[in-house]
Amino acid sequence: MKMKACQAMVECLKAEGISVVYGYPGAAICPFYDALMDSGIKHVLVRHEANAGHEASGMARITGKPAVCVVTSGPGAVNLITGIATAYADSIPLICITGQVNTEQIGSDVFQEADITGAAEPFVKHSYLVKDANDIPRVFKEAFYIAGSGRPGPVLIDMPMDVQRAEIDFSYPEKTDIRSYKPTLKGNAFQVKRVMAELEKAKKPLICIGGGVFASGAQDEVVELAHLMDIPVITTMMGISVFSDDDPLFYGMLGTHGLPGANRAVNECDVLFLVGARVGDRAVKTPIELEQTTKILHIDIDPAELGKNIRVDVPLVGDAKNVLRQLIGRAKPADHSEWKAQLDSYRIKRSYGEPKPGTVIPRQFIDKLSRAMPDDTVVTADVGQNQIWTATSFHIGKGGRFMTSGGMGTMGYSLPAAIGAKMAAPDRAVIAICGDGSLQMSMMELATAVQNDVRIKLLVMTNNRLGMVRELQTNGYNGRETAVFLDGSPDFIKIAEAYGIKSCRVTDEKSADEAIELLTTYDGITLVEVMVDENEGTL
Amino acid sequence: MKHTISVLVENHSGVLSRITGLFSRRGFNIESLAVGPTQDPDVSRITIIADGDEHTVEQIEKQLNKLIEVIKVRTLGKDECFARELMLVKLSCTAEKRSEIMTIAEMTEAKIVDVTLTTVTLELCARYKKLERFIELVSPYGIIELVRTGTIAIQKGADVMDRKK
Numbered sequence A: 001m002k003m004k005a006c007q008a009m010v011e012c013l014k015a016e017g018i019s020v021v022y023g024y025p026g027a028a029i030c031p032f033y034d035a036l037m038d039s040g041i042k043h044v045l046v047r048h049e050a051n052a053g054h055e056a057s058g059m060a061r062i063t064g065k066p067a068v069c070v071v072t073s074g075p076g077a078v079n080l081i082t083g084i085a086t087a088y089a090d091s092i093p094l095i096c097i098t099g100q101v102n103t104e105q106i107g108s109d110v111f112q113e114a115d116i117t118g119a120a121e122p123f124v125k126h127s128y129l130v131k132d133a134n135d136i137p138r139v140f141k142e143a144f145y146i147a148g149s150g151r152p153g154p155v156l157i158d159m160p161m162d163v164q165r166a167e168i169d170f171s172y173p174e175k176t177d178i179r180s181y182k183p184t185l186k187g188n189a190f191q192v193k194r195v196m197a198e199l200e201k202a203k204k205p206l207i208c209i210g211g212g213v214f215a216s217g218a219q220d221e222v223v224e225l226a227h228l229m230d231i232p233v234i235t236t237m238m239g240i241s242v243f244s245d246d247d248p249l250f251y252g253m254l255g256t257h258g259l260p261g262a263n264r265a266v267n268e269c270d271v272l273f274l275v276g277a278r279v280g281d282r283a284v285k286t287p288i289e290l291e292q293t294t295k296i297l298h299i300d301i302d303p304a305e306l307g308k309n310i311r312v313d314v315p316l317v318g319d320a321k322n323v324l325r326q327l328i329g330r331a332k333p334a335d336h337s338e339w340k341a342q343l344d345s346y347r348i349k350r351s352y353g354e355p356k357p358g359t360v361i362p363r364q365f366i367d368k369l370s371r372a373m374p375d376d377t378v379v380t381a382d383v384g385q386n387q388i389w390t391a392t393s394f395h396i397g398k399g400g401r402f403m404t405s406g407g408m409g410t411m412g413y414s415l416p417a418a419i420g421a422k423m424a425a426p427d428r429a430v431i432a433i434c435g436d437g438s439l440q441m442s443m444m445e446l447a448t449a450v451q452n453d454v455r456i457k458l459l460v461m462t463n464n465r466l467g468m469v470r471e472l473q474t475n476g477y478n479g480r481e482t483a484v485f486l487d488g489s490p491d492f493i494k495i496a497e498a499y500g501i502k503s504c505r506v507t508d509e510k511s512a513d514e515a516i517e518l519l520t521t522y523d524g525i526t527l528v529e530v531m532v533d534e535n536e537g538t539l
Numbered sequence B: 001m002k003h004t005i006s007v008l009v010e011n012h013s014g015v016l017s018r019i020t021g022l023f024s025r026r027g028f029n030i031e032s033l034a035v036g037p038t039q040d041p042d043v044s045r046i047t048i049i050a051d052g053d054e055h056t057v058e059q060i061e062k063q064l065n066k067l068i069e070v071i072k073v074r075t076l077g078k079d080e081c082f083a084r085e086l087m088l089v090k091l092s093c094t095a096e097k098r099s100e101i102m103t104i105a106e107m108t109e110a111k112i113v114d115v116t117l118t119t120v121t122l123e124l125c126a127r128y129k130k131l132e133r134f135i136e137l138v139s140p141y142g143i144i145e146l147v148r149t150g151t152i153a154i155q156k157g158a159d160v161m162d163r164k165k
């Protein structure tokens, strides 16, 4: 069928089942916007392009499918890079469409020209600069396939204006076959046997899950295997909420900021089974010690992760869901009561002191709130102390979901990610937890939420500091605190009012209970500011 | 340790920059890189000489394989392949040294491609090691300019790099 190329772009999105795009227009992407207008696809106008990436990321993490963001050339494209890099670091599938100047002008530094495929190269799984409009159907088909398959990631499509305006004969390909891209999905049968043999032999086996479990959609399979073989489980920050905190086999998050019990479990296990976890430096600080004392089994869909950060005894390339199914097929029930009892003795019950007047203890509040929220709540944590408080104190119920910017640690992620998540799961409660620093990195997105009536809840942990950096300076720089004071910040309650958002402030137990009441009963956009001691510690 | 890595890639614009970007980004050291078309006009072959231990080379191979346009990666062992590099070198050379240099050229199978009153330009196609020795041999005469292509390599015997992943 003959049509304008920009129309064809929209048809590609429709064929991929896309119903929402996050974006920000400009001259170089106007042809596409014009075609989008009558398409039935909803466009969400972000207030900064980085957040188009984060909102699409929030959506993709809930749906498990690539989500789309679209921006103009030059500054729009460059602004999006933070969103792309953040998604790349956490293997989140995005399709990023950028406008570009006319093909014959490329390379001549015309107005709003930026080499975005060049600039974003380190942060994309793949990218295209489309110079022939006839390539559009193939490029879009490939882009969605590449973004969503194998180890997921962002794919960028740069679209010069004249290409968008061309006319093409459109038909959307049914299949795509890229000879140079064939992810390994099934586990090698021999390696599967070896992994199972090691798990059966182990006296103190431990499963460590990571973000790969979500990427693969293998949540049920890990839970099933762990229970079948009675193997304790710990998680990286990216794997939080695969297991509910109520699961007796679950021992929490490991790492620099993790639970002591989870870290002791890693050090004391005899077989460590990594599932979609890349052993990042924040999770395991001394992999060399670990590889000497422990047998390491590792499933990952990305062969490059096997042996990259830690020496592996049995590597297994494949999609976690398939591989775990293969393992479940061979698994025999086992009993590790003694080992579990040992780990149970490492569990801590947090005790909280008296809060400084006018503040509450952040962990205590987060814990209490989380238990009042529905089990399947989605919580997005920002970056900083608030992130660690949330990661280790927000009680995850059955079917709950935690997400954060794990790999890049991008401040400002939680609010836009919550918007994307809420749009993907309108019936679930979605709450963003951030610091007063991180909120001010993406506060403009409150307008996006209001404009589209996306009913997120927002918790701001105000310590009037860039808390995590402040703490670093306190401990590592002789208390020389610099550039971490947030004086000059606005009154967030007034900000909420200005946006027409319901809000309240938590300063003591009574206001805490009122806030929890508001957050659990009111179905509208809500901002709760929680006053926190500026010297509160992360751990 | 030096490794010879052969890479088949889709002949798209931008592929080379993705590959060199990957090397610099991940801190891999490239000694030389040579690229050109193959018998299939859609496919180019890149030969990379890289420095690093076993772990580094394994990572280089795996990371290269992640690039969507990379069709095949193979590290070629020294005894597995023929490796060649082309070099052009311009020496300062007046009439009285000319015959000496011609003798060296004859002995090393270098070709004289150009002569002027004050210079002589030689061409040599050989393995890396031989080029190094040749440079040592002629440097006393004064090297004015030196250009090298970087090594290319092909497997010995009937062995080929197939174009399936």
Ligand SMILES: Cc1ncc(C[n+]2csc(CCOP(=O)(O)OP(=O)(O)O)c2C)c(N)n1
Residues within 6 Å of the ligand: A382, A383, A384, A385, A386, A387, A409, A410, A411, A434, A435, A436, A437, A438, A439, A461, A463, A465, A466, A467, A468, A469
């Ligand atoms: C975009 C970005 N810039 C800088 C940093 C470095 N950084 C890490 S944590 C942090 C402080 C965060 O402060 P706030 O959001 O108030 O949270 P708190 O630690 O006080 O809970 C900073 C500046 C970052 N992670 N991301």
